Amino acid sequence: MTALLDKDTGRPAARRSLPGADGLVWTVLRLHRTAMWVWTAYVAVTAGLLLWLWGPGASAAQKAFDVFGYSGAQENAYLDGFSFLGFGGSFDSRFYGPSSLIGIASCAIAVFAAGPLIARELERGTAGLAWTQSVSPARWLTAKLAVPAVFVAVGTGLLVVLYWLVWNAHNHLLVAGIGPRSFAFSLGPATVASALFGLAVGVLAALVLRRTLPALAAAGVVQFLAGAMRGNNWPFQHSPFSRLQPELPVYSKAITSTGAKVSDPGCYLSQKCLDRHHITGFTRSYLPSPDYWPRQLAETGILLGLTALAVAAAFLVLRRYQPKKETAA
Structure with a gap:
């Protein structure tokens, strides 16, 4: 009830704290400021990790790659010898760390929306108090959806852009x-x-459930299953003629002392072999796949369509929910 009561008198202050759209947005931000700060910290930490991979992390891995290349034992030696901020691991393994965080964050978003954002207010009666004072249920739900959606879209979009910067610059190290x-x-x-x-x-x-714990569990399970379907596992991402997943074409060459790009001689850890072939470095990159944008846009369309259906269903459920009138003290 704190967000809807006057801090001096203790009486309901819905009209003063929620005079219009701006006041309603401010109330949502104030009520869930801890969650917003946690989200901001997550975005900042993940962005910092990606920037590290883009700069110092990639530079250290590139030095090892130039020496060992990508042939059998060379690859294993390069991976085992690389460390991340003093901890064991390779550039390859650390590269997928932020991706895992993004997947975990999507489940956390669903759990937050189900619990603190909506169900907890229904259980405590603060939502009903707002509806009977100055805010219609539709406006209340609109603000509850719009404010977190802006944070989620901006934060996740920023991380996706940074991730693709790292990918485009250093995918040859994977x-x-x-x-x-x-x-x-x-x-x-x-x-x-x-x-x-x-x-x-x-x-x-x-x-639908109107209880925090059941809503938390249901939302978490649904989002987890949706995330498990991603990562190249949607049915339309399979070939209609095969069960095989689409591959990414790879361009890989060794670099000689003259700057020419030749086939990898497979010298493994033999420096004599490298010297004999005048190999001074290696290069490799994943080529853009013509299937990427059709698959990515199809998946985006499906998810946005399901999101729109879920939002529409939420407003329909809200219309059937008639809270009891509460009178001011």
């Missing part, structure tokens, strides 16, 4: 296989759409 393929087909505008879907699912779960 080990070929399922990791780069899954990353390339999953990260993009659909990542932002997935986070917004989690927000809508959480709100809908809270309005």
Whole structure:
């Protein structure tokens, strides 16, 4: 009840704290300021990690790559010898860390929307008090959806852009296989759409169940399953003629002392072999896949469509929910 009571008199102050759209937005920000600060800190930390990978982390990995290249034992030696801020690990393994954080954050968004954002206010009666004082249920829900949606879209969009900067500059440092393929087909505008879907699912779960713990569990499970379907696992991302996943073409060459790019001679850890072939470095990059944008846009469209359905369902459920009138003290 704190957000809707006058701090001096203790009497309801809905009309003074919620005079219009601006006041309602301010109330949502004030009531959930802790969650907003946590979200801001998450975005800042993840962005910092990506910037580190883009700069110093990639430079250290590049030096090892120039020596060992990507052939059998060379690759293993380069990976085992790389460290991240004093902790064991490789550039390849650390590259996917922010992606995991983004996936965890989408589930956290759904849980927050289901619990503190909606269900807790329904249980405590603060939502009903606002509805009977000055704010219609539709306006209340609109603000509850719009304010977090702005934070989610801006924060997740920023991380996606930074991630693609790292990918475009240093994808040659990643080990070929399922990791780069899954990353390339999953990260993009659909990542932002997935986070917004989690927000809508959480709100809908809270309005349907009206209890914090059941809503938390339902929203978390749904968003987890939606995230598990991503990463190149949507049905339309499979070939209609095969069960194989789409691959990313890779361009890989060794660099000689004259600057020419030649086939990797497979010298492994033999410096004599490298000297004999005049190899001074290696280069490799994942080429853009023609399937990326069709698949990414299709996934984005599906997620945004499901988000719109969840939001519409939430407003329909809200219309059927008739709170008891509360009188001011």
